Amino acid sequence: MDMPELQGYSGIVRKLLEQENISIGDEIEIISDGRKYRGILMARYELADPNYITLKLSNGYNIGIRVAENTSISKISAGAKPMFMRPPKPQTLSGLPNVIIISTGGTIASRVEYRTGAVRPALNADDLLAIVPELAEIAKIDTEVLYSLFSENVQVQHWIGMAEAVDHFIHKGVDGVVLTHGTDTMGYTAAALSFALQKPPVPIVLVGAQRSSDRPSSDAATNLIAAVATAAKAPFGEVVVAMHKWHSDDIIALHRGTRVIKLHTSSRDAFRSVNSRPIAYYQHGELKVVANDLNPRGSNNYTYKPKFDERAFLVKFFPSMKPDILSILADSGIRGFIIEGTGLGHVSSDWVPIIRELTERGIFVGMTSQCKFGRVNMNVYDTGRDLLKAGVVPLDDMLSEVALVKLMWTLGNLGEGAGLEEIKKLMLMNIAGEIYSRSLPNTDSW
Amino acid sequence: MDMPELQGYSGIVRKLLEQENISIGDEIEIISDGRKYRGILMARYELADPNYITLKLSNGYNIGIRVAENTSISKISAGAKPMFMRPPKPQTLSGLPNVIIISTGGTIASRVEYRTGAVRPALNADDLLAIVPELAEIAKIDTEVLYSLFSENVQVQHWIGMAEAVDHFIHKGVDGVVLTHGTDTMGYTAAALSFALQKPPVPIVLVGAQRSSDRPSSDAATNLIAAVATAAKAPFGEVVVAMHKWHSDDIIALHRGTRVIKLHTSSRDAFRSVNSRPIAYYQHGELKVVANDLNPRGSNNYTYKPKFDERAFLVKFFPSMKPDILSILADSGIRGFIIEGTGLGHVSSDWVPIIRELTERGIFVGMTSQCKFGRVNMNVYDTGRDLLKAGVVPLDDMLSEVALVKLMWTLGNLGEGAGLEEIKKLMLMNIAGEIYSRSLPNTDSW
Numbered sequence: 001m002d003m004p005e006l007q008g009y010s011g012i013v014r015k016l017l018e019q020e021n022i023s024i025g026d027e028i029e030i031i032s033d034g035r036k037y038r039g040i041l042m043a044r045y046e047l048a049d050p051n052y053i054t055l056k057l058s059n060g061y062n063i064g065i066r067v068a069e070n071t072s073i074s075k076i077s078a079g080a081k082p083m084f085m086r087p088p089k090p091q092t093l094s095g096l097p098n099v100i101i102i103s104t105g106g107t108i109a110s111r112v113e114y115r116t117g118a119v120r121p122a123l124n125a126d127d128l129l130a131i132v133p134e135l136a137e138i139a140k141i142d143t144e145v146l147y148s149l150f151s152e153n154v155q156v157q158h159w160i161g162m163a164e165a166v167d168h169f170i171h172k173g174v175d176g177v178v179l180t181h182g183t184d185t186m187g188y189t190a191a192a193l194s195f196a197l198q199k200p201p202v203p204i205v206l207v208g209a210q211r212s213s214d215r216p217s218s219d220a221a222t223n224l225i226a227a228v229a230t231a232a233k234a235p236f237g238e239v240v241v242a243m244h245k246w247h248s249d250d251i252i253a254l255h256r257g258t259r260v261i262k263l264h265t266s267s268r269d270a271f272r273s274v275n276s277r278p279i280a281y282y283q284h285g286e287l288k289v290v291a292n293d294l295n296p297r298g299s300n301n302y303t304y305k306p307k308f309d310e311r312a313f314l315v316k317f318f319p320s321m322k323p324d325i326l327s328i329l330a331d332s333g334i335r336g337f338i339i340e341g342t343g344l345g346h347v348s349s350d351w352v353p354i355i356r357e358l359t360e361r362g363i364f365v366g367m368t369s370q371c372k373f374g375r376v377n378m379n380v381y382d383t384g385r386d387l388l389k390a391g392v393v394p395l396d397d398m399l400s401e402v403a404l405v406k407l408m409w410t411l412g413n414l415g416e417g418a419g420l421e422e423i424k425k426l427m428l429m430n431i432a433g434e435i436y437s438r439s440l441p442n443t444d445s446w
Numbered sequence: 447m448d449m450p451e452l453q454g455y456s457g458i459v460r461k462l463l464e465q466e467n468i469s470i471g472d473e474i475e476i477i478s479d480g481r482k483y484r485g486i487l488m489a490r491y492e493l494a495d496p497n498y499i500t501l502k503l504s505n506g507y508n509i510g511i512r513v514a515e516n517t518s519i520s521k522i523s524a525g526a527k528p529m530f531m532r533p534p535k536p537q538t539l540s541g542l543p544n545v546i547i548i549s550t551g552g553t554i555a556s557r558v559e560y561r562t563g564a565v566r567p568a569l570n571a572d573d574l575l576a577i578v579p580e581l582a583e584i585a586k587i588d589t590e591v592l593y594s595l596f597s598e599n600v601q602v603q604h605w606i607g608m609a610e611a612v613d614h615f616i617h618k619g620v621d622g623v624v625l626t627h628g629t630d631t632m633g634y635t636a637a638a639l640s641f642a643l644q645k646p647p648v649p650i651v652l653v654g655a656q657r658s659s660d661r662p663s664s665d666a667a668t669n670l671i672a673a674v675a676t677a678a679k680a681p682f683g684e685v686v687v688a689m690h691k692w693h694s695d696d697i698i699a700l701h702r703g704t705r706v707i708k709l710h711t712s713s714r715d716a717f718r719s720v721n722s723r724p725i726a727y728y729q730h731g732e733l734k735v736v737a738n739d740l741n742p743r744g745s746n747n748y749t750y751k752p753k754f755d756e757r758a759f760l761v762k763f764f765p766s767m768k769p770d771i772l773s774i775l776a777d778s779g780i781r782g783f784i785i786e787g788t789g790l791g792h793v794s795s796d797w798v799p800i801i802r803e804l805t806e807r808g809i810f811v812g813m814t815s816q817c818k819f820g821r822v823n824m825n826v827y828d829t830g831r832d833l834l835k836a837g838v839v840p841l842d843d844m845l846s847e848v849a850l851v852k853l854m855w856t857l858g859n860l861g862e863g864a865g866l867e868e869i870k871k872l873m874l875m876n877i878a879g880e881i882y883s884r885s886l887p888n889t890d891s892w
Contacts, residue, residue, distance in 0.1 A: 150829055152792035156766040184788035188765050265790050265820030316762040316786065318850055319634050320602040328774060340762065342630035344711050346598035372818075374711030383596055404764055 007043040011050045013067050017041070025079025030055065032071040037063070040079060043131070063217075097175035097232040099139035101129070102165055104158070105149035106182025108209035108220045132221045139176070139232040144169075151182025151189070151208075156308045156408060159192035163306035166197055166204055170302070176203045176231025180224070183208040183262055183270065186241060190257035191405040192308065194239040194432035199301035203234040206257070207242045210268050219244050219268045226252035226282035234287055236294035237302070239432070240279060243271040253278035256291070258402050258434035261372070274372055275397040276433070293433070307412035309335065314404040316340040316370060323351040326358060336364030336407045336423065339392070340400040345369055345376030346383045352390050359391025364423045366393045366407065368400040393424050398435045403427075406434060453489040457496045459513050463487070471525025476501065478517040483509070486525060489577075509663070543621035543678040545585035547575070548611055550604070551595035552628025554655035554666045578667045585621070585678040597628025597635070597654075602754045602854060605638035609752035612643055612650055616748070622649045622677025626670070629654040629708055629716065632687060636703035637851040638754065640685040640878035645747035649680040652703070653688045656714050665690050665714045672698035672728035680733055682740035683748070685878070686725060689717040699724035702737070704848050704880035707818070720818055721843040722879070739879070753858035755781065760850040762786040762816060769797040772804060782810030782853045782869065785838070786846040791815055791822030792829045798836050805837030810869045812839045812853065814846040839870050844881045849873075852880060 005023035006014055022028055022041060030037045030053065039055035052064045053073075065071075103109050109127075135141055146165050147158060166177050181189055190206050197204060207227035209220035227242040239257035246269050255273045264270035279291035295301065313334045315326065326337060337358070341347050345367040347355075355365055367387065369376050375397035378384030388394070395403050410426045411418065428435065451469035452460055468474055468487060476483045476499065485501035498510045499519075511517075549555050555573075581587055592611050593604060612623050627635055636652050643650060653673035655666035673688040685703035692715050701719045710716035725737035741747065759780045761772065772783060783804070787793050791813040793801075801811055813833065815822050821843035824830030834840070841849050856872045857864065874881065 150792070150827060152763075152788050152829055153794045154765055155794070159765075182789075184790075184792055185765050262789065262817050263819055265815045265817045265822065267820060270817065270820070310766045313767075314762060314764050316760055317598075318760050318847065319600055319605075319631050320756045320854075321759075324778075325771075325775070329771070332770075342598050343628075343708065344630075346596070346630055348599045348601070369711045371708050371711045371716065373709055374713060374716070376711065381596060383598055401764065408766075 009050070009053075013050060013053060016067065016071075016073055017053075020073055020075050022073065022075045023079075027076040027079060028055070029074050029076055030065050030071060031073075032065055032068060037065055038076065039063075096138070096140045098173070099141055099176045099178060099228055099231045100169045100174045101141060101143045101178045101180065101228070102162070102169075103143065103145045103180045104147040104151075104154070104162060104182075106151050106180060106184075106186075106208050107212050108180045108182075108207060108224065109148070132224055134221075134225055135228050138225070138229050141228070142174075149182065151184040151186060154182070154185050154189060156192075156310045159189055159196065159308060160306050162189065163193055163196035163304070166193065166200075167304050167306070170197075170200060170202060174202060176228075176234070177205065178224075178227045178231045179204070179206045181206050181208050183210060183243075187261045187271075187399075188401055188405055190239055190241050190255075190260060191399075191402040191434070192409065194257035194434070195406060195409040196304070196306040196308075197239060198303040198305065198432060199295040199299055200237045200239070201298050201300075201302050202237055203231045203297070204237075204239045204257075205231045205242050205254070206240070210244075210266060210270055217268075219249070222249045223252060226254075229282060229285070230254055230280070230287055234280065235289060235297050236279070237297050237299055238279065238294055241271060242282070244268045245278070245281065250283060252282040254280040254282065254287075256433050258432050259399070261399060261401060263372075274399055275375070275436075305409070305413055308405075308408045309411035310408060311335040312338070312404055312407040312411060314338045314340065314400060316400075317342060317347045317351075319348075321348075323347075323354040326351075326354055330358055330361065330363050334363070335411050336366070338366045338368055338395070338400055338403045338407055340370045341367050341376070342370060344380055344384060345378045345387070345392075345394050346381065347387070349383060349386065352386050355387065355392060356390035359420065362420055364393070364407065364411075364420060364427070365391060366395045366403055366427060368395050368398055368403050370400070372399065391420070393427060395427065396435050396437055402434050406431070455496070455499075459496060459499060462513065462517075462519055463499075466519055466521050468519065468521045469525075473522040473525060474501070475520050475522055476511050476517060478511055478514060483511055484522065485509075542584070542586045544619070545587055545622045545624060545674050545677045546615045546620045547587060547589045547624045547626065547674070548608070548615075549589065549591045549626045550593040550597075550600070550608060550628075552597050552626060552630075552632075552654050553658050554626045554628075554653060554670065555594070578670055580667075580671055581674050584671070584675050587674070588620075590615075595628065597630040597632060600628070600631050600635060602638075602756050605635055605642065605754060606752050608635065609639055609642035609750070612639065612646075613750050613752070616643075616646060616648060620648060622674075622680070623651065624670075624673045624677045625650070625652045627652050627654050629656060629689075633707045633717075633845075634847055634851055636685055636687050636701075636706055637845075637848040637880070638855065640703035640880070641852060641855040642750070642752040642754075643685060644749040644751065644878060645741040645745055646683045646685070647744050647746075647748050648683055649677050649743070650683075650685045650703075651677045651688050651700070652686070656690075656712060656716055663714075665695070668695045669698060672700075675728060675731070676700055676726070676733055680726065681735060681743050682725070683743050683745055684725065684740055687717060688728070690714045691724070691727065696729060698728040700726040700728065700733075702879050704878050705845070707845060707847060709818075720845055721821070721882075751855070751859055754851075754854045755857035756854060757781040758784065758850055758853040758857060760784045760786065760846060762846075763788060763793045763797075765794075767794075769793075769800040772797075772800055776804055776807065776809050780809070781857050782812070784812050784814055784841070784846055784849045784853055786816045787813050787822070788816060790826055790830060791824045791833070791838075791840050792827065793833070795829060795832065798832050801833065801838060802836035805866065808866055810839070810853065810857075810866060810873070811837060812841045812849055812873060814841050814844055814849050816846070818845065837866070839873060841873065842881050842883055848880050852877070 691699040
């Protein structure tokens, strides 16, 4: 992929840049509507609105500036061009860690169709590398396009496909794995990979973006840099999710794969660790590890268990909800339920007889809370104790979404003949940091 | 209800108190394990652990102190006994606002069975008044026991029963209504009452507690005081939920009834306003109103619409979930669905044909997000636009739980023959602050 001197610029804007003898990589100053911007001129996509200039600011963040009649542009200094070219071929870089970027789709690997305003998955991992050239300084990067999926379409078979791909590259000896993934179901996939790839010898980092990478406000570049740096250098072998900690660009949180959910539809800091803190932060080019219970990089404890059984179902309880739906689903072949109950893990009393029937048939019923934060405790109130007697398994502080993924994994690994006691034992065993029988101390953000 | 001088104290602790000539209401000092406590000696329940003393600290908060061998107790000053007696009969208090406390159950109206450790609903509104005597200084209180329910057992008919009771007392001319309610489903009930009792002439305040009122760490008293003060004095006629803002006792938040959920299983500050801020705070005896779009107290816009139809269903989407469940439920009579989709409002593409079938049959399908915070926007990605074409109605920034309650209310009010367009119009119309088509500006807590 060549990078001409003004790639992506056309029309009036291109003329203005040419007049000032500016090319991509130069440091420039733009004054527009009374505001002054200083930064490095970046390449753009051909399809983008021709009236915008993309600048990389000194904080590493890209912004888009609309060029109007009153806009003036001047060159401050010529850029070191190679920095904005396709990174040199791997053989010219020695000593850097090997990182594989596996692209599965999502906003981080998508671009806006300017005519329609819609976002489509389009960029492959090579493209990402071309627009975030800093990556070449962090690691020797290889790329693989595995899927091109909106993450709402990621299914259990894709979790298995991703696990297989990661396992393949682990055996090829990479120093770290990055998976680009849509944010919608990235938490579910992170949990699935945490169970399928236990105690891996290298970091496995899922990364997404809330704004597509050719939008000026995109978080794609900063998230991807943190993900690649973590994959390359982190001292742990864990499945993590790399996303903005705050609204601003300065800190990227590395969330444990079994503790993370998307808690905001659109904010850059949409991802949160629940009932746990992120295990590390990436800030100013440095990775700061804060958890002390991590599997060390290079450990020999790696276990690969990529089986899942889809016949598990997550039910969110609500007032006046009829329990018959559980029987109907069980009759259709569902082997286990996660009930997202209220408060400490409750459903209305009229659910008790049907739940007892299910567990007597060997169908697993686990309880989590729709409160998300905190833990279920079914010993406090009569309702909880009646549910326990009916065979419900309280899943401590596990997220509902993670509990569902773990149940699919448990059913897949134990196979058809598995008994309730076996399933319960595995569901309550901490496999990848997903369940703690005691809470962490209260923190400012719970 | 008599209050003997050392009610609830027995054994060694009672002897110690008698030796020092201490009775309930006295200010005392306790030194135990090197720590010093000063406060007013409170009455206790007979069944409580006899080795504890309950002190009311100067901040109004009750704590329990275990009496050990090295504990010393001394009297600082004799208390003004009447303060801890049953409040004087209403006729002796003139000029105070009239507040009705309607008890429906929950932890705030419960006590711990110390033998079993379980919590049972037991206290009625009179009991609450007896243990929180400060209430008598705020308002002339009447009490009514409507239900004694754990809130996971609250059903649609109870919402209707509560609406009827509140409407009855509004017509009797009370200055404010307080409903004690279990916390598990208090958010759902608050939404239901917000739709059933629109623009009421007086405040309607739901209040709960995360710890039962005879536990030393109970939040019952502080929440109840704030609730009664709000009912008595607030300048607005709105349905609100009064619960701790922080972990500490100093601020109680008044959440808008259509914007509040329980987001932690056990923390005192479990309740949060979502996509909105609390409309007021109660602190140091003062109510500070922060919202500026409130229905004023005494307004003539009151509308009473207590109809609900239970044939609505909330579905939480997850990866590999089969859409058949929607058809099964529709065949069983469900008139409308709220889908808690991913991210901006998505489900996997294989759901589109079944959803189209449902909407063609006149069944409502509304979309919210399992992210909770933020709003759905189905115009950004192909999946969203396909769902829109299939007839899905995006419900902006409405909480899933509130959308479900509103759908039940909409179906109940429009009746059997209602067409999809009518339902859609009402679902998207802002009735009680539940839906804003534009976001509030970003705040520190979203």
